Amino acid sequence: MSEEYDFDVAIVGAGPAGIAAALTLARAGIETVVLERGQYPGSKNVSGAALYGPVLHELVPNYWEDDKSFERYLTTKKISLLSESRSVTIDADLRNFSQPPYNGVTVIRPKFDRWLAEKAEEAGAMILPDTMVEDLVWKEKQVVGVKSGEEELKAKLIIIAEGANSLLVEKANLMKKPKPKHYALGMKETYELSSKKIEERFHLSENEGISNEILGHTKGIPGGGFYYTNKETVSFGLILNMDVLTKKKLEAPDVFEEFKNHSYISKLLKDAKMVEYSAHIIPEGGFKHMPKLYGNGVLVAGDAAGMVLNAGLYIEGINFALESGRIAGESAIEILKSNKFNKSGTKLYKKNLKKSFAYKDLKTFRRASHFLENKHMFTTVPDLLTVLMEKLLRNDGKPRKRIVMTAIGHILRKTPLWGMFKLLLGAVRSL
Amino acid sequence: MSKVQSIEEKLDLTKFISDQNYAHITINPEICKSKCTTFQCVYGCPSSCYKFTEGDEAEGPVSFDYISCLECGTCKLVCPHESVEWHYPKGGFGVEFKHS
Numbered sequence: 001m002s003e004e005y006d007f008d009v010a011i012v013g014a015g016p017a018g019i020a021a022a023l024t025l026a027r028a029g030i031e032t033v034v035l036e037r038g039q040y041p042g043s044k045n046v047s048g049a050a051l052y053g054p055v056l057h058e059l060v061p062n063y064w065e066d067d068k069s070f071e072r073y074l075t076t077k078k079i080s081l082l083s084e085s086r087s088v089t090i091d092a093d094l095r096n097f098s099q100p101p102y103n104g105v106t107v108i109r110p111k112f113d114r115w116l117a118e119k120a121e122e123a124g125a126m127i128l129p130d131t132m133v134e135d136l137v138w139k140e141k142q143v144v145g146v147k148s149g150e151e152e153l154k155a156k157l158i159i160i161a162e163g164a165n166s167l168l169v170e171k172a173n174l175m176k177k178p179k180p181k182h183y184a185l186g187m188k189e190t191y192e193l194s195s196k197k198i199e200e201r202f203h204l205s206e207n208e209g210i211s212n213e214i215l216g217h218t219k220g221i222p223g224g225g226f227y228y229t230n231k232e233t234v235s236f237g238l239i240l241n242m243d244v245l246t247k248k249k250l251e252a253p254d255v256f257e258e259f260k261n262h263s264y265i266s267k268l269l270k271d272a273k274m275v276e277y278s279a280h281i282i283p284e285g286g287f288k289h290m291p292k293l294y295g296n297g298v299l300v301a302g303d304a305a306g307m308v309l310n311a312g313l314y315i316e317g318i319n320f321a322l323e324s325g326r327i328a329g330e331s332a333i334e335i336l337k338s339n340k341f342n343k344s345g346t347k348l349y350k351k352n353l354k355k356s357f358a359y360k361d362l363k364t365f366r367r368a369s370h371f372l373e374n375k376h377m378f379t380t381v382p383d384l385l386t387v388l389m390e391k392l393l394r395n396d397g398k399p400r401k402r403i404v405m406t407a408i409g410h411i412l413r414k415t416p417l418w419g420m421f422k423l424l425l426g427a428v429r430s431l
Numbered sequence: 432m433s434k435v436q437s438i439e440e441k442l443d444l445t446k447f448i449s450d451q452n453y454a455h456i457t458i459n460p461e462i463c464k465s466k467c468t469t470f471q472c473v474y475g476c477p478s479s480c481y482k483f484t485e486g487d488e489a490e491g492p493v494s495f496d497y498i499s500c501l502e503c504g505t506c507k508l509v510c511p512h513e514s515v516e517w518h519y520p521k522g523g524f525g526v527e528f529k530h531s
């Protein structure tokens with residue numbers, strides 16, 4: 001290595017994207033450093049959280065053999081619609097997801113990120129916690145290092161994986177000023193509950209987990225709630241479109257509290273003790289609003305690259321972070337060989353990323369984020385279905401109509417038909 | 432019976448390593464006073480760090496306290512007047528999540 005550089009590659013951020021890159025590079029014998037502003041990897045991170053088993057298996061083969069790696073494997077998925085004093089739930093119990101590498105597993109980020117970071121360290125990467133990267137070091141138009149306080153650290157290539165608040169991506173001139181409509185606010189509470197109680201309450205066997213996405217009862221704000229079961233905790237949260245939230249002049253913590261007080265939620269959390277409150281922004285601009293993924297001397301991965309998919313049924317970030325990080329690492333190996341660190345060399349990363357499911361999924365669902373802003377999704381649809389169920393099931397001593405007639409009558413009377421037509425058209429186009 | 436948990440109660444559960452010498456986020460009360468009528472920061476902040484001020488002695492219409500900041504990034508995004516100067520805390524400082 002030339003004396004000008006301290007490392008071959010410097011990575012900003014020890015989240016899933018940064019560590020996936022570091023692990024890939026270190027395994028290839030590349031001198032790699034990861035700079036993490038938190039007290040340890042994962043200490044600043046907020047997620048649902050669940051990830052795809054096959055993606056993790058590709059990065060850390062047979063990860064499930066180490067029980068520190070994940071919490072529970074997901075066998076049950078529920079989708080619930082809420083309206084005032086009603087709920088309707090679809091419950092999918094999928095036994096085929098109970099074999100390794102598992103379709104999905106839940107994780108606790110401070111544990112998971114640290115576990116993954118240990119793998120990267122074992123492979124030879126250096127991880128520096130408590131280190132805030134404030135700026136980039138430039139040599140003419142080329143990024144050649146990072147600045148932390150008075151210190152400068154030079155590297156041939158920088159991988160920015162700093163997360164959703166992508167200050168360095170802006171400094172690298174790879175994105176415009178971010179707009180609130182392309183982000184959501186996620187708030188989360190973690191509850192302690194014994195594994196026995198979790199298994200009883202959610203009808204799970206040992207090590208099995210559930211995820212539940214919940215639509216409605218958010219004061220008409222686009223968004224939704226979720227919970228995931230961990231070994232001995234439940235992660236419960238609410239995601240809100242921040243543009244609509246602030247325009248409606250509703251305070252985020254109040255909307256969360258009111259959501260929590262719906263009987264569907266309060267039953268789930270009964271007698272569970274809250275142990276932590278957290279929040280974070282989520283990039284939801286999708287494919288159209290991703291920053292440039294490469295520049296002179298830099299690659300961008302994970303949330304910093306806007307690589308989060310929100311397609312209603314799927315809200316995914318960690319998978320894409322792991323995948324884009326791994327591909328950034330693999331591309332960096334090739335770029336180091338080619339010795340071309342300007343854009344003509346680093347564009348290889350985008351070329352490689354385009355072949356991956358991460359980029360393809362973002363492209364496939366590129367219209368979804370716009371569609372999911374449709375207010376009918378969060379008000380009309382939950383109301384329509386929950387009230388219809390109540391009507392169909394109510395016994396009030398009056399003679400019944402045929403089920404089909406009740407349904408048609410209800411829908412025609414209660415629905416803004418043009419709005420729903422547009423919603424359906426949007427669903428067909430974007431999902 | 433509905434029960435509301437106060438944000439202060441919730442924030443007591445979260446660990447913060449406060450940097451008494453460095454406010455990682457600052458606001459410009461002059462901008463807030465002269466330009467803002469919508470106060471998105473107050474509504475968007477998930478830990479109620481932004482509060483409406485009372486009385487004539489206040490510097491601006493909104494006060495901000497960085498100590499219980501969750502470092503989420505909402506205020507930076509929602510302020511339409513660029514009154515929020517947003518940085519991360521220095522390395523090792525700020526919120527430390529254990530269960531999230």
